[in-house]
Amino acid sequence: MTESALTRRRSDNPQQETWHVYFGDVHVGTIGMRAGVPTTADQWAWSVGFYPGTEPGAHRFGSAASFEAAATAFKAAWDRLRPTLTEDSFEAWRRSRDFHAWKYRMWSTGRRLPTQNRDGWSTCFCGDRIPIASEAHIYTAHRGIGA
């Protein structure tokens, strides 16, 4: 895998500033303003970790007085987590993202999942017949559907 830098995308909630932090195409953490905290408390929070792909026990989080301080703490935590990750870690997250997007598309197009049919088969929105073990179809025919 080629090394990627961290990038940020702002969430679409205008009421509360939240930044989703990505490593390549994987959402690896968040930096955002805390809601409902006293003005004397840290106004920013950060969290590093993603699931599936990293165990919840490996996730790190904290608060900071400013966005810059939160971003610095985030980066330090990421730099400690990153060497423990493999391409499989990121692939687990991508597959989960794509599976959920695929399932949502199935539902939104009025189709049943193979697990919902007695014979264990269904027809994908793309027209393919798919068995209960439909992961191979999702991760090949619809790779990136949730990106």
Ligand SMILES: [Zn+2]
């Ligand atoms: Zn399909």
